[in-house]
Amino acid sequence: MNSVGLDPLAYSLRIGPGLSRLVLLLALALSMGLLWLLAGAGLRQLEERLGAQVWSLLPEQELEQRINIIAIDEKSLAEIGPWPWPRQTLARLADKLSQAGVSQQIYDIVFPERRPGDGQLVRSLRQGNALIAQIPLLNSAEPLRAGSMTHPLSGTRCHPALPISANYLASHQSLGELPKGHIAAPVDADGRVSRQPPLVCVEGQVYPSLALAAVLQAAGIERTGIRLEAEPGLLAPSWTLSLEAYPGLKIPLDAEANLRVPYQQAPAAFQYIPAADVLHDRIDPALLRGSWALxxxxxxxxxxLVVTPHGSRTPGVELQARLMAGLLDARLPYSPRLAPLYQLLLGLCYAGLLWGLAARRGRLAAWGLPLAALLLPLTALLLHWQALLSAQLWLGWLAPAGFGLLAATALGLLEHGYTRTERQRLFTNLSSYLPAEVARDIAYNQPSGSxxxxxxxxxxxxxxxxxxxxYGESRPPEESAALLHGFFIRAAEIIEAQGGGIQEYRGDALLACWPGAEAEAAEAALDAARQLQDMVQGLFVGAPPPGLEPLALGVGIEQGPVLVGSLGPAHRxxxxxxxxxxxxxxxIEKLTADLAQPILLGESAAASLQYQGLQSQGSYLLDGLRTPHQLYAPAQQEATGQHLRLVS
Known part of the structure; x- marks a missing residue:
């Protein structure tokens, strides 16, 4: 099997950087789609949690004066008694609210059992223009039908998009004449409540939510002429709830006909008044006059208590207050039809930007792609937050953010792989011409003019x-080159096997070096010289061309300090x-011909070897130098020197 097919980087190098980037981006887009299908619930949970976090980071602080929450809190329980309170106490609370001048009383409470004082409570609630709650049990597997569901919409049929429930917890028939609204809300996988259906079907009847029923009752609208319809337009929601008697109110719903709970107001924007303070007349009636008492x-x-973007212990009654405020202000967040198209276009913009960064290569890609991996997801989230705060549009952010993160990371790794491969290729090529350490310095460092x-x-x-x-003058150049090539290959193998390295090739000569000037390095160099002589005698077999001296090899060895480095301008x-x-x-190497010695050593190398096995050849004044130098040859060369003819 071809190993290239198993190596993505090798395959990308094979097809070229441009096409490999395109293949990578398409593969990541398909992977994101597959991931969304396989782990959609967890991803949507993450998108919901972070997407709604802006409401807790930048909440609206303006006080909500139209709705007052009458709280049955710890203080009230301590003063009045444990819950549930007697019906007479609740009737007295309703009377106190009526006397304070509240325009409407809304009870986020279900009364499933018949108790003494129900008649008195009904009279007080009717006098206070009150609504009470009932609960269709959504997604409940256990059968439960407690109380009696009343006050459905008139003339409205169960739409296929509406949630359906066969189970419910409602108030007893003794309170059947009181208007009601449901407070059912699906709970997300992480325990949060982010949506509520304004309409629910129970036994073929459509029941409005408590918040919607409160708006209808306050506006004096009969529970009729309410339609669920799909309006055209990219900015339109999946479904719209419209009222014939209230044309200005259009409630945006999602594909499951749920209303998104508006959390833009800070918890401190809602006034909580202890019920005990109302019962004991410790509240200024002006605070309640004309408002709704929830x-x-x-x-x-x-x-x-429910989990919301503002905390994990938000009273459920506060959700009803938020829904009512959102309906009154017609400020309800929703996801428009263009949300998937927006996410697709944002992902394409991210792909184009990353493509451009990767194509520039160099430092821009090296720094830009990791930075993009951080900034692109943050940008997607900030755009989502901006649309949510300014236009109540829930556009979504996780899909383009995830694609941007994965694409930037993958392209960064691809470019890093390209760079490493190219540098390795450059190093390999350079090390064919230069020592490895010099090639490494050239491949991985910037040039300098110093x-x-x-x-x-x-x-x-x-x-x-x-x-x-x-020899080369009498033979074809190809033959001479092949001979020299073979010599250099075998010589490099011998020298490297002895721990040395080729410093450079000079015409038909080579210069090799070993680090250090100790006896071990001198012994390795001398062993390499002997093997080179044996190799040459085996390489140049046969008689030379007529009139030519046979080819031979002269080797010089010496130890000492040298200056190694690079010089010249930065560009050359x-x-x-x-x-x-x-x-x-x-x-020394030049003197091997004159002295008829294939191998000669300088006095420093000979001293490192302690002159063992060496014979002095005398002291010579070398060309260009002013100090004579003692030269030495291996003792075993005497016989060899008799049959070698070394010609300068």
């Missing part, structure tokens, strides 16, 4: 093919090795 349980121990060199202790070996110029650098040691080893 009565509900807020005490912690009674369990009517002198960059350092003094090192090195062991140097210079090997030169003798008579190669005359050259790697160099300088110093007396280099000059000496080059001159």
């Amino acid at each position: 009565v509900g349980v807020t005490a912690f121990g009674l369990g009517d 002198l960059e060199a350092e003094r090192r202790q090195m062991t140097l070996l210079c090997a030169d093919l003798r008579n190669f110029a005359a 650098r050259a790697h160099s090795m300088l110093g007396d040691t280099l000059t000496i080893v080059l001159r």
Whole structure:
């Protein structure tokens, strides 16, 4: 099997960067769609939680004066007694509210049992223009039908989009004449309440929510002429609830015919008045006059607490207050039909931006793509928040944010892989021409126009093919090149096996080096020289062309300090090795022909070897130098020197 098919980076290099980016972006888009299908519930939960967080970060602080929450709180329970209170106490509370001049009393309370004083309570509630609650049990598997559901809409049929319930918890028939509204609300997977259906079907009848019933009653509208319809337009919601008698009120609903709870107001914007203060006349009637009194349980121990963007212990009665305020102001958040199109266009914009960043390569891609991985999701969330605050539009943000994050990360990794592959390729190519450390420095660092060199202790070996110029003059250049190529390959193998490295090739000669100027480096260089001589005698088999001397090899070895580095302008650098040691080893190699010795060592290298197995060849004044140098040759070369003819 072709390994390229198993390596995404190798495959992307094969098809080219442009096409590989396109394939990657398309694969990520498909992956996002698949992820949404497989883990949609968890992703929607995350989108809901962070998407609604702006309401808690930037809430509206203006005091809501139209609706007062009459709280059955801990203080009231301590003064009046434990819940549930006697009907007479509740009737007295309703009378107190009527005397204070409230325009409407709304009770977020269900009275499922018949109790003494029901008649008195009904009279007080009717006098106070009151509504009470009833609860269709949505998604309930256990059968429960307590009380009697009353006051459905007239002339409105159950629409297929409306939620249906066969179970309910309603008030007893003794309170059947009182207007009612339901307070059912689906709970999200994380325990939050973010939506409520304004209409619910129970046994073929359509019942309005408590908030909608309160608006209808306050406006004097009969419970008739209410339609659920789909309006055209990209900004329109999935469904719209309209009232014939109230043309200005259009309630936007989602695909499940739910109303999104408006959480834009801060909890402190709602006035909570303890019921005990009302019963004991500790409240200024002017505070209640003309307002709606929303009565509900807020005490912690009674369990009517829900999770909202503002906290995990929000009284359920506050949700009804928010729904009523949203209906009165016609400020209800909703998701328009264009939301999926908006997310698609935003994702395409992200893809184009990331494509452009990746195509620029270099530092822009190296810094821009990781930065985009952070900024693109944040931008999607901020755009969603801005639309929600300014226009009550829930556009969604998680799909483009997730795509932006994954695409920026994947393209960044792809570009990083490209860069590493290109640098590795550059390093590999450079190391074919230069020492590995020099190639690494060139591949991974910026060029400099300054002198960059350092003094090192090195062991140097210079090997030169003798008579190669005359040989090349009589043979085709291809043959000469093939011969020299074979020599350099075998020589490099021998030198590297001895721990050295090729510094450079000079025509038909090579310069090798070992780090350090100790005995180990000198021994390795001498072993390499002997193997080179054996290799040359096996490589150049056969008689030379007529009239030519046979090819041979001269090797010089010396140790000492050298200056290694790069010099020249930044746009044209050259790697160099300088110093007396280099000059000496080059001159020693030239003397191998004159002294008829295939291998010669300088006095520093010989001293490192303690002159063992070496014979002195005398002291010589090398070309270009003013100080004579003692030269040495391996003792075993005597016999070899008799049959080698070394010609300068």
